[in-house]
Amino acid sequence: xxxxxxxxxxxxxxxxxxxxxxxxxxxxxxxxxxxxxxxxxxxxxxxxxxxxxxxxxxxxxxxxxxxxxxxxxxxxxxxxxxxxxxxxxxxxxxxxxxxxxxxxxxxxxxxxxxxxxxxxxxxxxxxxxxxxxxxxxxxxxxxxxxxxxxxxx
Amino acid sequence: xxxxxxxxxxxxxxxxxxxxxxxxxxxxxxxxxxxxxxxxxxxxxxxxxxxxxxxxxxxxxxxxxxxxxxxxxxxxxxxxxxxxxxxxxxxxxxxxxxxxxxxxxxxxxxxxxxxxxxxxxxxxxxxxxxxxxxxxxxxxxxxxxxxxxxxxx
Amino acid sequence: xxxxxxxxxxxxxxxxxxxxxxxxxxxxxxxxxxxxxxxxxxxxxxxxxxxxxxxxxxxxxxxxxxxxxxxxxxxxxxxxxxxxxxxx
Amino acid sequence: xxxxxxxxxxxxxxxxxxxxxxxxxxxxxxxxxxxxxxxxxxxxxxxxxxxxxxxxxxxxxxxxxxxxxxxxxxxxxxxxxxxxxxxx
Numbered sequence: 001x002x003x004x005x006x007x008x009x010x011x012x013x014x015x016x017x018x019x020x021x022x023x024x025x026x027x028x029x030x031x032x033x034x035x036x037x038x039x040x041x042x043x044x045x046x047x048x049x050x051x052x053x054x055x056x057x058x059x060x061x062x063x064x065x066x067x068x069x070x071x072x073x074x075x076x077x078x079x080x081x082x083x084x085x086x087x088x089x090x091x092x093x094x095x096x097x098x099x100x101x102x103x104x105x106x107x108x109x110x111x112x113x114x115x116x117x118x119x120x121x122x123x124x125x126x127x128x129x130x131x132x133x134x135x136x137x138x139x140x141x142x143x144x145x146x147x148x149x150x151x152x153x
Numbered sequence: 154x155x156x157x158x159x160x161x162x163x164x165x166x167x168x169x170x171x172x173x174x175x176x177x178x179x180x181x182x183x184x185x186x187x188x189x190x191x192x193x194x195x196x197x198x199x200x201x202x203x204x205x206x207x208x209x210x211x212x213x214x215x216x217x218x219x220x221x222x223x224x225x226x227x228x229x230x231x232x233x234x235x236x237x238x239x240x241x242x243x244x245x246x247x248x249x250x251x252x253x254x255x256x257x258x259x260x261x262x263x264x265x266x267x268x269x270x271x272x273x274x275x276x277x278x279x280x281x282x283x284x285x286x287x288x289x290x291x292x293x294x295x296x297x298x299x300x301x302x303x304x305x306x
Numbered sequence: 307x308x309x310x311x312x313x314x315x316x317x318x319x320x321x322x323x324x325x326x327x328x329x330x331x332x333x334x335x336x337x338x339x340x341x342x343x344x345x346x347x348x349x350x351x352x353x354x355x356x357x358x359x360x361x362x363x364x365x366x367x368x369x370x371x372x373x374x375x376x377x378x379x380x381x382x383x384x385x386x387x388x389x390x391x392x393x394x
Numbered sequence: 395x396x397x398x399x400x401x402x403x404x405x406x407x408x409x410x411x412x413x414x415x416x417x418x419x420x421x422x423x424x425x426x427x428x429x430x431x432x433x434x435x436x437x438x439x440x441x442x443x444x445x446x447x448x449x450x451x452x453x454x455x456x457x458x459x460x461x462x463x464x465x466x467x468x469x470x471x472x473x474x475x476x477x478x479x480x481x482x
Contacts, residue, residue, distance in 0.1 A: 014167055014168050026192060026244055029189065030187060030189055031190070032186070035185075036184075103295075107187070142256075146258065
């Protein structure tokens with residue numbers, strides 16, 4: 001399994017990351033990707049910008065661990081996680097998760113598991129600017145529930 | 154909800170399709186995509202090529218109907234389905250499904266539902282060339298089961 | 307659109323290859339069921355083999371919607387026969 | 395890596411802003427629990443407010459792994475305090 005984990009300020013190129021996943025092996029039959037972008041409205045307020053902070057070092061270690069757990073549950077040939085930090089505008093890309101597998105079911109499951117885990121485990125923090133006021137976001141209950149669905153009984 | 158449905162011989166550009174989905178609305182917060190590629194091995198045989206045939210007209214109508222059903226079950230802001238036909242080599246792209254939603258859960262569900270439906274309902278047929286011999290593929294039981302999981306009781 | 311006293315018949319994929327025909331225009335002056343149409347085709351078209359066209363897994367679409375064998379085909383319709391789909 | 399008789403302490407996000415400090419080096423000559431470390435910090439560092447650092451939702455990582463308050467912090471460790479994460 002090939003992993004690529006990057007936390008960066010700069011934007012990234014979806015084609016490049018997709019090509020990376022396609023080229024991992026000719027065994028690759030399906031690639032599922034998730035791209036998260038900055039919405040312009042959150043909880044009823046107009047969002048004019050987002051500031052993302054993280055814990056350098058720990059974040060990357062966590063993402064590698066999350067991918068490894070996904071790979072132990074589903075058949076994963078390759079995984080890419082790119083997460084941006086710094087100041088972002090509405091419509092900009094925040095996060096990309098891509099999983100390459102032989103069969104599509106594995107790619108869908110692993111990609112969603114990695115996304116749900118990132119949301120509630122990885123050391124990123126978002127501060128939202130809404131019409132002049134900046135506020136730190138708090139954990140969403142829906143994100144906690146999203147992760148809970150992956151618990152193995 | 155904005156739909157884009159294309160059946161074409163030519164290759165397509167994942168960046169372009171992703172940008173189309175991002176640009177649909179600033180409400181877009183998550184985009185889930187699936188990219189299917191030609192594997193070089195199927196059922197133990199080396200695959201040297203794939204020929205894809207379809208039923209022009211009916212296929213496009215079916216894909217629109219599949220997207221509409223997905224949109225009635227999950228919150229979908231935009232959907233792109235591109236399916237190639239003609240002669241393809243191992244590693245080449247076959248199909249792209251992209252769903253843009255406010256929240257990621259809807260995008261994941263709708264994208265997988267559209268993929269599973271395409272596999273068992275849309276009028277495409279694959280002929281696989283394996284070391285000189287060409288054979289029409291038959292429906293996979295796993296694909297039928299994949300669609301069955303979406304049945305509403 | 308073809309004439310109202312005719313129907314357009316299409317064959318796809320393995321079925322097209324087995325029958326060595328991809329399309330034909332067939333006269334139809336009044337509505338008949340899909341099952342009756344198959345009988346007519348076998349009777350009147352040398353290229354149509356009953357065992358191939360009536361194979362258990364063959365699907366039929368009338369005017370681009372999959373139908374069952376008791377569906378009524380009207381003059382002017384487009385009727386397609388094909389094996390199970392394998393795209394995606 | 396900092397000296398073996400010190401630990402590196404980090405604060406992130408809202409916690410960093412509330413305390414107005416992002417990092418500090420703190421002397422530690424023998425292992426103590428996270429709970430004891432919080433007591434020491436409140437006692438010896440003017441910038442550290444107990445109510446803020448001990449808020450119910452604040453998480454602690456030692457050497458980049460989230461731990462509970464009875465975890466033993468060893469000299470030379472990196473200890474981070476932060477609010478619940480909100481990335482992705």
